[in-house]
Amino acid sequence: MAAEGACVPDLRGRLPGRGAYLHRRPGCLDLAERRRALPRALRVPGTLDTGALRRLLAPDEEGAGPGEDRAAPSAHVNGSDQE
Numbered sequence: 001m002a003a004e005g006a007c008v009p010d011l012r013g014r015l016p017g018r019g020a021y022l023h024r025r026p027g028c029l030d031l032a033e034r035r036r037a038l039p040r041a042l043r044v045p046g047t048l049d050t051g052a053l054r055r056l057l058a059p060d061e062e063g064a065g066p067g068e069d070r071a072a073p074s075a076h077v078n079g080s081d082q083e
Contacts, residue, residue, distance in 0.1 A: 002017075002018075002038075002039075002042045002044045002048055005046070005047075005048060005049055006048060006049035006050075006051070006052065007038060007042075007048045007049065007050050007052060007053050008052060009052055009053055009056050018041070018042050018043060019042075020037075020038060020041035020042055022038075022053070024056075024057055025057070026054070026057045026058075029050060029053055029054065029057060033050060038050070
């Protein structure tokens with residue numbers, strides 16, 4: 001979800017508004033940022049802070065990589081058409 005200029009992960013896909021799916025690989029997020037795909041998909045002007053997504057994709061303290069021990073293969077980023 002795009003809220004106040006930031007992407008908010010919506011793993012259950014339940015938040016209202018426009019959404020975009022993203023693979024759990026950090027490289028996919030890097031590519032989406034370079035291409036400005038998230039603001040375009042969520043139909044919001046300017047750039048979005050992806051810090052929450054990066055934290056979701058980061059390996060945990062025990063060394064498990066992104067997506068390991070997690071059921072869903074992708075994260076749902078939900079955005080609103082309204083500012």
